């Protein structure tokens with residue numbers, strides 16, 4: 001009789017173990033669906049404008065050949081066209097390069113030099129759209 005009880009307990013443990021695993025997998029799947037982004041880590045973000053002080057030139061052309069657009073363009077050392085989600089900022093696309101912008105740095109394009117200065121330097125979490 002004891003053996004049967006042990007067997008039942010074992011079966012129960014195995015079953016509940018599997019059930020827990022199934023729930024966990026489903027949670028992971030739900031999480032992935034909510035967030036189809038790859039977390040890249042914390043980045044230091046600055047802002048720049050198309051003025052001579054920020055760029056050494058004053059046209060709107062980025063290193064990728066596209067016109068810089070506020071609310072779209074960021075510069076960093078990732079591949080052009082990479083779509084990023086930046087904490088507290090929103091979605092941006094990598095379209096530019098900067099001499100001092102490498103590693104965990106992002107430079108965000110803004111139309112106004114004043115606004116760019118006001119933005120300052122921030123530490124933000126960054127995700128890449130996959």
Ligand SMILES: [Zn+2]
Nearest residue numbers: 049051054113
């Ligand atoms: Zn500027």
